[in-house]
Amino acid sequence: MVSKTVGLTPELRNVLELLLHKENLNxxxxxxxRDYAVAHAIRNKLEKRSFEGKVSTxxxxxxxxxxxxxxxxxxxxxYEDHVLLYQNLSMAGLEHLSQIEDFEFWAxxxxxxxxxxxxxxx
Numbered sequence: 807m808v809s810k811t812v813g814l815t816p817e818l819r820n821v822l823e824l825l826l827h828k829e830n831l832n833x834x835x836x837x838x839x840r841d842y843a844v845a846h847a848i849r850n851k852l853e854k855r856s857f858e859g860k861v862s863t864x865x866x867x868x869x870x871x872x873x874x875x876x877x878x879x880x881x882x883x884x885y886e887d888h889v890l891l892y893q894n895l896s897m898a899g900l901e902h903l904s905q906i907e908d909f910e911f912w913a914x915x916x917x918x919x920x921x922x923x924x925x926x927x928x
Contacts, residue, residue, distance in 0.1 A: 809889040812840070812870065813861040818897050821904045830914050836864065841871050842918070843899030844892060848881065849920055852898040854891060861893070 814822060825831060825839045833839045846852075867889045878888050878895070885891045903909060906919065915921050 808887050809893065810867050811863040812865045812867070812889060812893040812896065813863045814893075814897060814900070815857055815859050815861055818857075818900045818904075819862070819864065821900045825900075825903070828912060831912065831918065832915055837869065837871070839900075840865070840896045841874055843897075843903065844874060844878075844895045845899070846903060846920060847895040847899035850899075850902060852895070852902055854882070854885075854894055855898065856894060857897050 822836060822839050822843070825842075826833050826836055833842070870889070870892055875888060875892065878885075878891055882888070882891055903919070908917070912918060
């Protein structure tokens with residue numbers, strides 16, 4: 807059976823809300839935070855695992871980014887349920903982000919992992 811919804815645990819919903827409401831991070835919607843978390847999970851090769859505990863629906867599958875969904879199908883062709891994969895990667899990314907030492911102090915988009923200023927890397 808293929809999932810039709812994407813949800814979060816209450817703890818990870820809180821992490822998403824914290825990131826969304828940091829004004830200078832410029833996340834405009836919960837969707838943008840979710841998709842950043844999925845990209846973060848992919849970039850860091852985080853485990854594609856199921857999460858324990860109550861998961862409450864936040865989005866329907868129609869609310870998923872089509873390009874990111876197609877990317878998941880390409881990167882993970884062996885998965886039957888890419889909506890569930892989308893959910894688990896978003897939760898893995900949010901969980902990992904919340905455990906980074908500087909999480910509470912991110913003030914600008916450039917502070918986030920993966921958004922480092924290119925001039926600093928020269």
